Amino acid sequence: MLALLATANRATRKRLFTHLLETMAADLLPSRPNRHEPRVVKRRPKSFPRMRQPRSALKAKLAV
Numbered sequence: 001m002l003a004l005l006a007t008a009n010r011a012t013r014k015r016l017f018t019h020l021l022e023t024m025a026a027d028l029l030p031s032r033p034n035r036h037e038p039r040v041v042k043r044r045p046k047s048f049p050r051m052r053q054p055r056s057a058l059k060a061k062l063a064v
Helices: 002-007 010-026 055-063
Strands: none
Touching: 002 010
């Protein structure tokens, strides 16, 4: 297919490219044999709050 696109004239190249895009768009979910990934989030959120102040200000609070 790529060789045809490279050597074709402008009108044929446009037609082939349009056909390629239509073919790709038609197969939204390709077959993926032997692939079974779990639909889960890998990392759990931490139990610590987010840092919303400068590190130096937080260190000063701990030193008191």
